[in-house]
Amino acid sequence: MNKNNTTALLSLLKDPDPATFKAIADSLTLDIPALENLWKQADDELAISRLDWLIQRARFNKLENALYEWREKKSGILEGAWLVATYQYPELNFEEVDNVVAAITKDVWLELHSDMTPQEQIGTINRVLFGKYGMEGDPDIFPDVKNMLINNVLHFRKGCHLGLAILYISIAQRLDIPIYCVPTLRLFSLAYANEIPPAENVLFYIDPYNKGQIFNIADAIYYFENEVETFFETDNIHPFGDEVTILFLIVMLMQLFEAKGMDDKAEDMEKLISIFQGVEIP
Numbered sequence: 001m002n003k004n005n006t007t008a009l010l011s012l013l014k015d016p017d018p019a020t021f022k023a024i025a026d027s028l029t030l031d032i033p034a035l036e037n038l039w040k041q042a043d044d045e046l047a048i049s050r051l052d053w054l055i056q057r058a059r060f061n062k063l064e065n066a067l068y069e070w071r072e073k074k075s076g077i078l079e080g081a082w083l084v085a086t087y088q089y090p091e092l093n094f095e096e097v098d099n100v101v102a103a104i105t106k107d108v109w110l111e112l113h114s115d116m117t118p119q120e121q122i123g124t125i126n127r128v129l130f131g132k133y134g135m136e137g138d139p140d141i142f143p144d145v146k147n148m149l150i151n152n153v154l155h156f157r158k159g160c161h162l163g164l165a166i167l168y169i170s171i172a173q174r175l176d177i178p179i180y181c182v183p184t185l186r187l188f189s190l191a192y193a194n195e196i197p198p199a200e201n202v203l204f205y206i207d208p209y210n211k212g213q214i215f216n217i218a219d220a221i222y223y224f225e226n227e228v229e230t231f232f233e234t235d236n237i238h239p240f241g242d243e244v245t246i247l248f249l250i251v252m253l254m255q256l257f258e259a260k261g262m263d264d265k266a267e268d269m270e271k272l273i274s275i276f277q278g279v280e281i282p
Contacts, residue, residue, distance in 0.1 A: 005112050008182070009024070009038065010038065010041065010042055010047055010057050011045075012024050013038075013042070013044075013046070013047040014044045014046055014047045015258065016046065021050055024049075024272045025054060025057075030056045031058070032055060032059060032062070035051060035054050035055045035058060036055060037055060038051055039051040039052070039055065042197070045060065047239075054157060058257070059086075059090050060087070060268060060271075063083060063086060063272070064271065064272065064275060066083050066143055067080075067083055067272060067275050068199060068275055070083060071243060071275065071276070072133060072182060074242070076170070076173055076242065077159055077166055077169050077170055077173060077242040077246065078097065078098065078101055078150070078166075078170040078173075079094065080242055080243075080245075080246040081097075081149075081150040081170070081246065081249065082097050082098075082150060082151075084107075084149065084246060084249055084272075085097075085149040085150050085151050086153040087268070088145055088149060088274075089149075089151060092151055096169055097151055097154060100154045100209075101154070101167070101171060101174075102168050102174075104128060104129060104133055104171055105171050105174045105175060107122055107128045107276055108125050108128045108129070108171060108175060109131060109175060109213055110173065111124045111127070111128065111195075112124055118177075118192050118203055118204070119204070119214060120223075121175075121177055122177075122192065122206060122212060122214060123212075125168070125171060125172070125177075125212060126211060126212035128214065129167075129168070129171065130211040130212060133157065134157050134162065135153075135157050135158070135159070135167070136157065136158055137158070137159065137160070137161070137164065137209035137210065138156075138159055138163075138210075139159040141209070142160070143160045143162065143163075143252050144160070144256060145253075145256070147159050147160040147163050148160050148162060148180055148249065148252065148253070148256075149163070150166060150167065150170075153166075153167055154167070158207075159209075160198065160209075161188040161189075161208065161209045162181075162188045162245075162248065162249060162252065164208035165181050165188045165208045165245070166181075166208055166245065166249070167182070167187070167189055167208075168190055168206070168212070169181060169190065169209045169245070177190060177192075178192060178193055179191070179193075180239035180241060181240060181245045181248070182202075182205065182238060182239045182240070183248075185249065188208075188248075189205050189206060189207050189208070190205065190206040190207075190208055191204075191205050191206070192204050194203075194237045201239075204216050205217075208246045215254055235281065243276060243279050245279075246276075247273065247276045250272050250273055251269070251270050251273065253265075253269050253270030254266050255271060257269060265277070
């Protein structure tokens with residue numbers, strides 16, 4: 001954009017008439033760097049405020065398109081979790097999370113052997129993830145951006161059930177270990193399953209919040225009695241794949257924003273949910 005066009009656009013952004021701004025907003029096709037450059041040149045509070053909104057909208061449109069592409073390409077759960085995290089942290093690069101997960105995965109791989117049983121494979125992941133790297137369940141089990149989004153889980157080494165589950169699956173996928181998310185007691189556990197669905201393919205369950213403790217259906221019924229027994233006897237509850245897991249993440253973010261009165265953010269999550277048409281949450 002040349003200097004004359006920049007000056008003209010900044011002048012229009014200062015116009016107090018909302019209809020004028022709407023006309024500008026609807027006609028703009030500027031990319032994010034161009035909008036950010038305009039923001040640096042703005043010297044009027046109204047123009048700055050409107051440019052903030054335009055930048056946010058441009059970033060959100062970029063996120064929507066990226067999630068559509070992620071669904072089509074089936075690029076893995078880590079990339080999906082990173083994309084969702086960029087809603088709160090727009091400057092977050094994929095390499096920032098990918099490098100950390102790659103390092104953890106490499107340390108697990110170095111300890112794996114081809115003759116290991118599934119239980120031994122999980123024990124190896126647990127020793128590295130919860131032992132060497134010190135990951136743990138956040139004592140505040142209520143989901144929040146600080147313990148649910150993948151970059152925060154990696155940075156603080158703490159996570160809620162879903163945050164840790166996504167990290168665990170990200171590692172397992174790189175090692176070709178068949179781990180999937182499964183809802184239990186309105187929380188999230190993991191299932192070691194040959195394929196999904198149905199639940200009959202599950203060899204055992206894993207609690208990522210409790211340092212990867214392995215349990216089976218009988219254990220769950222013993223500890224949680226009738227509530228879990230009913231859960232496991234429900235035919236439509238079974239391990240699910242990346243799309244449903246990421247959809248769960250977005251739904252939980254929407255609920256979090258609603259609870260905090262952040263209506264605009266909650267509405268944005270609703271728009272992201274609409275990208276997952278045809279995907280049903282169990």
